[in-house]
Structure formats: C-alpha cells, structure tokens
Amino acid sequence: MKRDYYEILGIDKSATPEQVKKAYRKKAIEYHPDKNPGDKAAEENFKLAAEAYEVLSDPDKKARYDQYGHAAFEGPSGFGGGGMNMDDIFSQFGDIFGSAFGGGFSGGFGGFGGSGQRRMKGSNLRIKVKLTLDEVANGVEKKVKVKRKVQARGVTYKTCSTCGGTGQVMKVTNTILGRMQTSSTCHVCGGTGQIIESRPHQADAQGMIMEDETVSIKIPAGVADGMQLKVSGKGNDAPGSNSIPGDLIVAIEEIEHDTLKREGENLHMDLYISVAEAALGVSKDIETVNGKVRIKLEEGIQSGKILRLKGKGIPSLNSYGNGDLLVHVNVWTPKNLTKEQRQFFEKSLTDENFVPHPEKGDKSFFEKVKDMFS
Structure with missing residues (x-):
C-alpha cells in the first residue's frame, strides 16, 4: 500500500503552500543522493518526497x-504524480534546493553542475479525449494519433567542446571578497553537454523531425471530467544521445448523456409517467450505464418519488463499489x-379518491431537496 503523501512530508492537510515547500526541502536534503551515496533506501525516500511534493504543491x-486518495493518480496509464525518476525530480524541483549543495548536484541525475552530464527531457504534449458516460462507467481503451517531435534516424552527437560535456x-570573477566561481548553463549546447555532429537533411537544427504515432490509452472506470492522465514517454523527444522523451498528458472530457445526469458517483434520471400509470401502477424499462433494467412502480405512486437503484451508478476510483442510480418520478399532467x-x-373533482391526502411519511418538496444536498 502506498504511503500517505502528508505523512511522507510530515505535515497535515491544513499546511500552507510555503509549509509544504519547506517540508519537502527538508526531506529532499536529508535523503539527497549526494549525502547518501549508494543508499537505495535513501534514494527511494528522496523519490517519494518529490512525488508527494509534486501533488501537494x-x-x-x-x-x-484529498478526494480520491492515490487512486486519482493510479490509472493504468498513470495520473500525474506517480513513478517519478531522478531526471523528473531534478528538472522540475532543482531550484528548491538552493545552495544546499553548493549550487549544483553531482551524480548525473539532473545535471545541475558537478561532473555529471545533464539529461534533457523533452516537452510534454497535451490532448483532450472525449468519453461517453458508458465509457466512463465501464472503462475503455482509446487509440489516439499524436504528432510527436522525435530524433531523426541517422542523427549523431558529439561532446560539446565549450563545456566538456x-x-x-564556469566563470571566475574578482570581487572585494576575493575570487568567486559561478556556473551557468552552457550557451552552446543548452545544457545537454552535446552538440550535433551530423544530421539528415530533413531534420531541423536540433536533429528533430515530426512523426505521427498511434498511442493506446487505457482509461479506468470512474474517471471524471477534468481529470488528467499521464502516458509516460509519449511526448516530444529532446536532443542528445542520453535524453529522455516528455510525457503525453490526456485531459478527460465527459460527453453529456441524453437522460442520465452525473453527480459524483451517483446518477440521476427523470422518469415521466401518465396519470393513469401513476394511479394503476406499471412496470417500466429504464436505461442505465450497464444496459436496460425493469422497475415496478406501485399503484398510487406520487410525483416527486425518488427510487434508488443500488450499484447502478459510476464505479469508485478507490474501488469502493459503485454509486447509485436515482430515478425521479414525475407524473405528467395532460x-x-x-x-x-x-x-x-x-x-x-369531488370524488374522495381524488382529494389529496398526503401521508405522514410523505416528504415535502423542500425536504427532498434538503436530502439531496445533505
């Protein structure tokens, strides 16, 4: 079971953004690879702290x-935040460490100075995928075509002579405090440590070409409108022989259903029946996300009655079962x-059977509204 992100950073849910950042910096310095060379446990804690910070910041x-727990980031394709590697951490959060390690890091993970060479990560791509309510409820695998920037076949790189890879x-300046040495990103190679040696004629100045690729995205049941999935390694490539590609960020958009309305994991629908059907009682076939089901309406059913069909709603991302389908009965007046x-x-008009006689247990309209929002 994955550890709680708040527990990892040693904070509670009420922590301010500044407290979250401070807690992460403390943990990152404690478990940094430079302070714990060869310590796999420290490296794992370092990654966990970065993963927690990426989400909570x-x-x-x-x-x-806070709403879904780890399930919000753990679809088959991965929802943002999970599975970070050292390159992700140093490229995204390197500035947080400040001067704790002399202004740079060694070991070759993120390439912020030292003897290590920086691994460039390509830019992310973003697409939007529209899902029907049936697809949201049951999960689906979508194949989408994306236009990616990839390294051209035949491109070769060599070590940058300006920075030595x-x-x-490094720049040394004389100040009133003495000689000071500072480092900055190499202006020739852009920090990759490599420059192009040769490239095919169709490639751009960075050795890149555009290619179409069909990407398969497994979308779990229970996703919601606005959620984002991350497909690792399906973004743009970056220049350099030791670079890693960016990610494909997939934004979920729900297509509105004709009769079913979603509210979290529950579904609502309006069922209209005639006065005769309400008086005599009737069986009705209604549509759900898992096919049609037959329900029986007792004779004398009142308009505004809500029938709850257990488990006929949307699955929970936390695997806590399904929501319900609430059928709102409306008697149609001709x-x-x-x-x-x-x-x-x-x-x-004067028949006793047609004179309203609400029972003690019948709830008023306002009580029903109150129950819906409670």
Whole structure:
C-alpha cells in the first residue's frame, strides 16, 4: 500500500503552500543522493518526497488527492504524480534546493553542475479525449494519433567542446571578497553537454523531425471530467544521445448523456409517467450505464418519488463499489383533453379518491431537496 503523501512530508492537510515547500526541502536534503551515496533506501525516500511534493504543491492535484486518495493518480496509464525518476525530480524541483549543495548536484541525475552530464527531457504534449458516460462507467481503451517531435534516424552527437560535456560553464570573477566561481548553463549546447555532429537533411537544427504515432490509452472506470492522465514517454523527444522523451498528458472530457445526469458517483434520471400509470401502477424499462433494467412502480405512486437503484451508478476510483442510480418520478399532467376526458376529471373533482391526502411519511418538496444536498 502506498504511503500517505502528508505523512511522507510530515505535515497535515491544513499546511500552507510555503509549509509544504519547506517540508519537502527538508526531506529532499536529508535523503539527497549526494549525502547518501549508494543508499537505495535513501534514494527511494528522496523519490517519494518529490512525488508527494509534486501533488501537494499543485492545488488541482491536491484537491483530487484529498478526494480520491492515490487512486486519482493510479490509472493504468498513470495520473500525474506517480513513478517519478531522478531526471523528473531534478528538472522540475532543482531550484528548491538552493545552495544546499553548493549550487549544483553531482551524480548525473539532473545535471545541475558537478561532473555529471545533464539529461534533457523533452516537452510534454497535451490532448483532450472525449468519453461517453458508458465509457466512463465501464472503462475503455482509446487509440489516439499524436504528432510527436522525435530524433531523426541517422542523427549523431558529439561532446560539446565549450563545456566538456558537463552542460555547465564556469566563470571566475574578482570581487572585494576575493575570487568567486559561478556556473551557468552552457550557451552552446543548452545544457545537454552535446552538440550535433551530423544530421539528415530533413531534420531541423536540433536533429528533430515530426512523426505521427498511434498511442493506446487505457482509461479506468470512474474517471471524471477534468481529470488528467499521464502516458509516460509519449511526448516530444529532446536532443542528445542520453535524453529522455516528455510525457503525453490526456485531459478527460465527459460527453453529456441524453437522460442520465452525473453527480459524483451517483446518477440521476427523470422518469415521466401518465396519470393513469401513476394511479394503476406499471412496470417500466429504464436505461442505465450497464444496459436496460425493469422497475415496478406501485399503484398510487406520487410525483416527486425518488427510487434508488443500488450499484447502478459510476464505479469508485478507490474501488469502493459503485454509486447509485436515482430515478425521479414525475407524473405528467395532460394539457389537451377530449370532451369525455374532461367530463371524467370534472366528476372526479369531488370524488374522495381524488382529494389529496398526503401521508405522514410523505416528504415535502423542500425536504427532498434538503436530502439531496445533505
């Protein structure tokens, strides 16, 4: 079982953004690879702290984590936040460490100075995938075509002579405090430590070409509109022989259903019946996300009655079962009557059976509204 992100950073849910950042910096320095060379446990804690910070420092991800827990980031394709490697950590959060390690890191993970060479990560791509309510409820595998920037076949790189392959250039200046040495990203190679040696004619100046690729995305049941999935390694490539590709970020958009309305994991639908059906009782076939089901309406059913069909809603991302389908019964009053029908209802005006007699257990409209929002 995955550890709680708040526990990893040693904070509670009420922590401010500044407290989250401070807690992460403390953990990252404690478990940094430079302080714990060869310590696999420290490296794993270092990654866990970065993973927790990536989620809790982002208001949208934090809100989803607080609502769904780890399940909000653990679809088959991965929802943001999970499975970070050293390159992700140093490229995204390197500035948080400040001067704790002399302004740079060694070991070759993120390439912020030292003797290690920086591994460049390509840019992310973003697409939107529209899902029907049936697909949301049952999960689906979507194949999408994306246009990616990839390294051209035949492109070769060589070590940058300006920085010697480190991606950083050192500068020494004389100040009133003495000689000071600073480092900055190499302006020739852009920090990759490599420059192009040769490239095919169709490639751009960085050795890249555009290619179409069909990507398969497994979307788990229970996702919600606005959620984002991350497909690792399906973004743009970056230049350099030791670079890693970016990710494909997939935004989920729900297509509105004709009759079913979603509210979290529950579904709502309006069922209209005639006065005769309400008086006599009737069986009705209704549509659910798992096919049609037959329900029986007892005779004398009142307009506003809500029937709850257990487990006929949307699955929970946390695997806590399914929501329910709430059927709202509405008795349809006819607007155009024949002469015979009008006479029937006129005679019924004084009939005892047609005089409203709400039972003690019948809830008013306002009580039903209150129950829905409680």
